Amino acid sequence: MKDMNIEPLALARSTILDAAGIRDQQLTAALGSLLRGDVDLADLYFQVSRHESWVLEDGVVREGAYSIEQGVGVRAVAGDKTGFAYSDEIIAPALSHAAGAAAAIARQGGQGSVQAWQQRSSHALYLPVDPLGSLGDEDKVALLQSVDQAARAADPRVRQVNASLVGVHEIVLVCASDGTLAADVRPLVRMSVSVIVEHEGRREQGHAGGGGRTGYGFFVEGERALGYAREAVRQALVNLESVAAPAGELTVVLGPGWPGVLLHEAIGHGLEGDFNRKGTSAFAGRIGEEVATEHCTVVDDGTLPNRRGSLNMDDEGTPTSCTTLIENGRLRGYMQDRTNARLMGVPATGNGRRQSFAHLPMPRMTNTYMLPGPHDPEEIIASVPRGIYARNFGGGQVDITSGKFVFSASEAYLIENGRLGAPIRGATLIGDGPTVLRRVSMVGNDLSLDDGIGTCGKDGQSVPVGVGQPTLRVDGLTVGGTG
Amino acid sequence: MSESRQRGVEELNSVIAEALALASRLGASQAEASASAGTGLSVTVRKREVETLEHHQDQGLGVTVYLGQKKGSASTSDLRPAAVEETVRKALSLARFGAEDAAAGLADPERLATDIPDLHLYHPWAVTPAGAIEIATRCEAAALDTDPRIDNSEGASLSTYAGSRCYGNSHGFLAGYRDSQHSLSCAVIARAGAQMERDYEYTVARDPAGLEDAEAVGREAGRRTVARLGSVKLGTRKVPVLFPARLARGLVGHLVGAISGGSIYRRSSFLVDSIDTQLFPEWLRIDELPHLHGGQSSAAYDEEGVATRDRVLVEDGVLRGYMLGSYYARKLGLQSTGNAGGAHNLVVNDTGQDFDGLLREMGSGLLVTELMGHGVNAVTGDYSRGAAGFWVEQGKLAYPVSEITIAGNLRDMYRQIIAVGNDVDRRGGVLCGSVLLEQMTLAGS
Numbered sequence: 001m002k003d004m005n006i007e008p009l010a011l012a013r014s015t016i017l018d019a020a021g022i023r024d025q026q027l028t029a030a031l032g033s034l035l036r037g038d039v040d041l042a043d044l045y046f047q048v049s050r051h052e053s054w055v056l057e058d059g060v061v062r063e064g065a066y067s068i069e070q071g072v073g074v075r076a077v078a079g080d081k082t083g084f085a086y087s088d089e090i091i092a093p094a095l096s097h098a099a100g101a102a103a104a105i106a107r108q109g110g111q112g113s114v115q116a117w118q119q120r121s122s123h124a125l126y127l128p129v130d131p132l133g134s135l136g137d138e139d140k141v142a143l144l145q146s147v148d149q150a151a152r153a154a155d156p157r158v159r160q161v162n163a164s165l166v167g168v169h170e171i172v173l174v175c176a177s178d179g180t181l182a183a184d185v186r187p188l189v190r191m192s193v194s195v196i197v198e199h200e201g202r203r204e205q206g207h208a209g210g211g212g213r214t215g216y217g218f219f220v221e222g223e224r225a226l227g228y229a230r231e232a233v234r235q236a237l238v239n240l241e242s243v244a245a246p247a248g249e250l251t252v253v254l255g256p257g258w259p260g261v262l263l264h265e266a267i268g269h270g271l272e273g274d275f276n277r278k279g280t281s282a283f284a285g286r287i288g289e290e291v292a293t294e295h296c297t298v299v300d301d302g303t304l305p306n307r308r309g310s311l312n313m314d315d316e317g318t319p320t321s322c323t324t325l326i327e328n329g330r331l332r333g334y335m336q337d338r339t340n341a342r343l344m345g346v347p348a349t350g351n352g353r354r355q356s357f358a359h360l361p362m363p364r365m366t367n368t369y370m371l372p373g374p375h376d377p378e379e380i381i382a383s384v385p386r387g388i389y390a391r392n393f394g395g396g397q398v399d400i401t402s403g404k405f406v407f408s409a410s411e412a413y414l415i416e417n418g419r420l421g422a423p424i425r426g427a428t429l430i431g432d433g434p435t436v437l438r439r440v441s442m443v444g445n446d447l448s449l450d451d452g453i454g455t456c457g458k459d460g461q462s463v464p465v466g467v468g469q470p471t472l473r474v475d476g477l478t479v480g481g482t483g
Numbered sequence: 484m485s486e487s488r489q490r491g492v493e494e495l496n497s498v499i500a501e502a503l504a505l506a507s508r509l510g511a512s513q514a515e516a517s518a519s520a521g522t523g524l525s526v527t528v529r530k531r532e533v534e535t536l537e538h539h540q541d542q543g544l545g546v547t548v549y550l551g552q553k554k555g556s557a558s559t560s561d562l563r564p565a566a567v568e569e570t571v572r573k574a575l576s577l578a579r580f581g582a583e584d585a586a587a588g589l590a591d592p593e594r595l596a597t598d599i600p601d602l603h604l605y606h607p608w609a610v611t612p613a614g615a616i617e618i619a620t621r622c623e624a625a626a627l628d629t630d631p632r633i634d635n636s637e638g639a640s641l642s643t644y645a646g647s648r649c650y651g652n653s654h655g656f657l658a659g660y661r662d663s664q665h666s667l668s669c670a671v672i673a674r675a676g677a678q679m680e681r682d683y684e685y686t687v688a689r690d691p692a693g694l695e696d697a698e699a700v701g702r703e704a705g706r707r708t709v710a711r712l713g714s715v716k717l718g719t720r721k722v723p724v725l726f727p728a729r730l731a732r733g734l735v736g737h738l739v740g741a742i743s744g745g746s747i748y749r750r751s752s753f754l755v756d757s758i759d760t761q762l763f764p765e766w767l768r769i770d771e772l773p774h775l776h777g778g779q780s781s782a783a784y785d786e787e788g789v790a791t792r793d794r795v796l797v798e799d800g801v802l803r804g805y806m807l808g809s810y811y812a813r814k815l816g817l818q819s820t821g822n823a824g825g826a827h828n829l830v831v832n833d834t835g836q837d838f839d840g841l842l843r844e845m846g847s848g849l850l851v852t853e854l855m856g857h858g859v860n861a862v863t864g865d866y867s868r869g870a871a872g873f874w875v876e877q878g879k880l881a882y883p884v885s886e887i888t889i890a891g892n893l894r895d896m897y898r899q900i901i902a903v904g905n906d907v908d909r910r911g912g913v914l915c916g917s918v919l920l921e922q923m924t925l926a927g928s
Contacts, residue, residue, distance in 0.1 A: 060582030065556040066573045085538035088560040101538040137580045160749050196750050205862045247926035248719040279635055280672055395857045401672055401681035404886050406856035406869035428858035428867040428888050480867040480888025482924040
């Protein structure tokens with residue numbers, strides 16, 4: 001257990017800087033060379049990331065893969081202008097070379113000075129474990145095989161089972177010209193199970209999975225991995241019975257947990273600081289306005305222990321926080337990175353994230369969810385004369401400027417006279433972000449977060465995120481079926 | 484700026500040779516490795532001022548080793564000898580935990596490429612940051628100046644990349660080539676009352692001389708954006724749908740996914756058991772032409788070194804083959820089609836009409852200009868996606884529409900292709916004109 005208590009900054013210093021023979025004076029010199037002219041902020045982002053995946057098909061683990069990625073991203077920010085370069089060699093010459101390229105953005109002028117390092121307080125939301133070493137390789141293989149067996153044992157109609165286990169161990173170190181010096185050690189694991197069932201010539205699929213910022217033991221606890229297998233089979237079998245989805249505007253009841261992808265797409269992206277500073281979001285300039293019914297309070301919370309979307313600090317060294325986006329229906333705040341916070345004159349919220357050292361940080365979500373309300377989920381379904389109940393979703397997408405968003409149901413049912421009816425085939429739902437939450441007429445008391453499977457893409461950068469919500473009744477969303 | 488430090492084909496090939504030799508010494512019965520290195524520059528100009536200037540420099544090595552029929556893979560971004568050795572050792576240690584798999588192994592030696600033609604993929608662009616900023620600025624200015632209702636911008640971006648890609652295996656194959664890619668894109672925002680709309684245009688080419696004119700890209704971005712203002716929601720109905728060329732290639736993309744070896748073997752495809760069956764109208768033909776000079780998906784050999792060749796994928800509307808690499812080919816009892824890593828330039832024949840001709844042929848229906856979300860079920864072929872576009876009446880655009888979905892099943896959609904236009908979009912690996920479909924379900928208010 002001793003190793004787990006190593007302080008992240010000490011670990012990052014020894015793993016990244018000492019290993020490359022980089023001393024503090026060289027960091028200060030590199031930052032100093034960036035602070036030319038009107039540059040307000042310069043930072044260096046060091047990262048070492050180890051990634052492994054194990055893939056099961058046909059009942060056997062046919063492949064293990066491992067990768068190691070490391071490098072440093074060098075950034076200079078002057079007002080709303082950014083110069084950026086990176087190197088996948090963590091050595092002093094590469095650092096100064098990249099610094100020169102990043103500084104090209106600045107106007108000519110004086111020379112700023114780099115502040116002395118000040119270590120910031122940070123969260124300890126997860127232990128700095130190395131997931132790759134948290135289970136023996138034989139045990140990883142055996143875990144996947146047990147998933148395969150559980151899925152096949154669940155029903156004779158199961159035809160194919162594919163499962164994967166992924167572990168990431170990432171160490172990051174940020175130092176900036178304002179004296180920021182911070183590090184984080186980030187474990188991340190994920191398991192995915194997908195099954196194909198076949199019956200009387202019809203084929204359907206089901207998916208399940210989960211994970212978080214922890215070791216592989218998470219999947220063994222309480223037979224969680226076997227639960228994913230059974231859940232994937234259950235979903236696939238439901239879809240074997242599905243009928244065509246209706247087409248048109250309907251009352252939609254969204255189940256708890258992962259259907260919170262609605263919030264991520266409909267309002268989350270639209271409340272990211274960069275879009276609002278630039279005025280390109282449908283939510284720009286609307287702080288204080290009523291954008292949802294009074295039942296709705298939505299937060300983005302990067303501080304939930306062990307959650308996939310959580311971070312002790314963001315990728316600019318700012319501790320994550322719980323940001324209220326919508327409070328009792330009113331728009332309260334945006335999610336910010338340092339640059340956009342400074343340009344908008346508000347505090348950074350710990351939402352500055354980047355895919356890797358080779359990408360620029362920008363405002364991103366962490367775990368985005370709606371707080372619970374007063375209603376029993378059964379009561380909500382019983383209140384709907386005709387509509388659909390959507391329990392599971394695939395991905396979604398939003399046009400933040402027009403506010404139009406989509407998300408695709410993967411498990412849904414008709415509601416007739418307050419009762420669940422036949423399952424319906426997957427259908428895309430489309431709505432308008434700034435108005436959809438004004439149609440939320442009932443909020444359930446059953447808040448849950450997703451199982452730890454979300455990945456969000458923005459400007460070509462992927463980051464892990466979480467979503468959640470209680471059961472919601474939305475009085476009117478367009479359902480894209482064929483029936 | 485980084486030209487001096489970038490590794491070229493020769494240097495990457497020697498890294499690969501070193502990795503293969505080491506794998507053999509450490510006991511691998513077979514091994515393969517790929518390596519790439521490249522540099523690039525991208526700039527974004529927003530509201531006539533530079534916003535970001537990024538220098539890119541990427542490199543990587545991937546090694547796969549086999550211990551008999553057991554496989555392990557590892558990759559690294561560090562190409563120095565110590566890191567290469569660690570990567571090979573890691574791949575070997577993973578292989579020890581893999582299962583015996585009769586289909587595992589390198590491609591069959593007799594299928595490896597021996598004659599490697601120059602496909603003219605390398606046209607580096609010595610554009611300076613200042614030059615790149617100037618081009619992006621002209622592009623965005625042309626968009627902003629299109630119409631007074633354009634009052635905001637996401638900017639114009641120019642990016643350029645050039646590098647080398649190499650592959651070798653223990654059958655003795657070792658080859659590499661250089662390639663380049665350049666693009667210019669622009670997205671602007673128009674406002675009318677409370678409504679804001681955004682749209683974009685882009686150009687991409689291997690050779691900078693092949694890029695569209697910067698002002699033309701900007702003007703088209705502006706035109707597309709303003710045209711969306713005043714959009715309304717339509718009522719639910721069944722309608723003919725016209726997919727313009729830039730979206731039509733997605734329909735071919737769904738075909739590629741459904742006939743790839745893994746999807747077929749896993750039975751996670753709506754096209755299982757579809758070889759030699761009629762999927763499209765009898766006049767429709769799709770050729771795979773891997774050796775097009777400067778093509779977006781051109782390749783002389785695939786990711787396993789297997790020689791690529793011209794072939795007919797769909798003939799008289801009938802599916803003639805799958806997309807196979809060695810592994811799933813063996814699993815299915817077939818031969819590799821040289822598609823490890825994907826398709827290499829698919830060319831769809833046309834029925835002669837230009838875009839306006841297709842609009843006239845449709846008469847009344849939906850021209851879709853944007854598709855949203857991932858609502859395509861590869862197992863069943865069910866298709867349901869968010870859309871925006873134009874309502875068309877008597878062959879002419881009547882008004883813009885948004886917040887609707889279009890739905891159908893890909894099997895029906897493929898059979899119901901009425902016409903393919905001659906307005907081929909050359910910006911991707913699928914060369915296809917606009918596609919007119921007989922009927923889909925449009926859901927709205």
